[in-house]
Structures are given as C-alpha cells and as structure tokens.
Amino acid sequence: MKKRLMISLFAGVLMAAMLPGVASADKPDSFKDRFGPETFHDEFLTEECGVDVYTTVQGMVQGRFFGEDGKGVLFVNNVNIKLVARAGDNTFNFHDVGSDLIQQGPDGSMTLLVTGQVPFGFKGVEKTDANTWEVIKEPNRTVDTTEACRVLTS
Numbered sequence: 220m221k222k223r224l225m226i227s228l229f230a231g232v233l234m235a236a237m238l239p240g241v242a243s244a245d246k247p248d249s250f251k252d253r254f255g256p257e258t259f260h261d262e263f264l265t266e267e268c269g270v271d272v273y274t275t276v277q278g279m280v281q282g283r284f285f286g287e288d289g290k291g292v293l294f295v296n297n298v299n300i301k302l303v304a305r306a307g308d309n310t311f312n313f314h315d316v317g318s319d320l321i322q323q324g325p326d327g328s329m330t331l332l333v334t335g336q337v338p339f340g341f342k343g344v345e346k347t348d349a350n351t352w353e354v355i356k357e358p359n360r361t362v363d364t365t366e367a368c369r370v371l372t373s
Contacts, residue, residue, distance in 0.1 A: 247283040254278065261304060263339070268368035270306045277301050278315070293329075294321040302338065306371040313338050313367065321349055330355070339364050 255277030264272035278300030285292050300315040317335015324330065329349035336342045343358035 247285045249281065249283040251279065251281045254280075264304055264306075264364065264367060264371065267339075267364040268306065268371050270372055272304050272306045272371060274302055274304045290323050290325055292320055292322045296320070298335070304367060304371060309371045309373060311367045311370040336362075338362070339367070 256275050257277070258273055258275045261272040261274040264274065278298070280300075281297045283295045285294065296319040298315055298317055298319065302313050302315065304311045304313070314336060315338050317333065317337070319331065319333045319335075322330050322332070331347040331349040333345045333347070334343070337345075339362055341358035342360045342362060344356065345354060345358045346356035347354050
C-alpha cells in the first residue's frame with residue numbers, strides 16, 4: 220500500500236486528459252465517487268506484521284478534468300479515504316488524504332504531483348514524471364508500518 224489506493228486511476232486519467240473533448244475551457248468536467256465500507260484481507264499488512272489483517276476502506280475520490288489546450292493543469296484528484304485495519308481484537312486507524320494533479324509543461328512533459336498523506340508511504344509531496352513514472356522529487360517524511368504493526372500485534 221505504498222502508493223495511493225487509487226494510483227491505477229492515474230494511468231486512465233492521464234490518457235483521458237489527453238483525448239479531445241474530455242473537458243472544455245469554460246468549466247472542468249468532474250466526477251465524485253463515494254465508496255465503502257468494504258473489507259478485504261490486507262496482504263500487505265499481514266506480511267509486514269506477521270498476523271492476519273483485515274482492512275475496511277471507506278471514502279471519497281473527486282476528480283476534475285481541465286482544458287485541453289495541452290498545457291498547465293490537466294487533472295486534479297482529491298482523495299479522502301478512511302481505513303481501519305483489524306487483527307483479532309486490535310484495530311489501527313489511518314487515512315489516505317490529499318490532492319494529486321497531472322500537469323503538462325510547455326515542452327509537452329507530463330508531471331504527477333501526489334500530495335498529502337499516503338498510508339505507509341509518505342507525508343508531503345512526491346513529484347513523478349508521468350511519462351516514465353520516474354520519481355523526480357522524493358517526499359521529506361516517510362511513514363512505515365512500525366506503529367501499525369505494534370498496535371495490531373499487541
């Protein structure tokens with residue numbers, strides 16, 4: 220769970236943002252998706268913590284597509300997801316919150332900025348080349364599973 224739960228959305232969004240007719244210059248096209256609660260066997264935390272972990276996820280993702288003039292901000296994604304991990308009677312609450320955007324530079328380069336709090340990833344800003352997925356700027360603060368595993372195995 221080192222990237223946003225919805226990171227797969229970006230590949231589709233990136234392609235959609237480059238298609239004609241996706242957005243108008245007047246008002247951005249947008250979507251809002253509320254989901255959950257849904258519970259799944261959390262293979263990542265199970266492996267990290269050494270106990271069976273089930274995580275419940277519930278939240279909202281809201282996106283806006285902007286102008287198709289080929290420059291500037293193409294897409295903004297706001298994420299607000301609440302997660303509750305459970306192992307036996309132990310629970311650990313955490314959140315995936317922030318704003319992500321795809322922007323195109325005057326030279327045609329595409330950049331993905333992931334900002335906020337990414338569970339077991341980082342707090343801050345990560346800047347990625349959206350064409351190659353190479354990380355250009357690492358966030359200053361990383362967040363690992365130490366506290367979650369301490370709580371879930373106590």
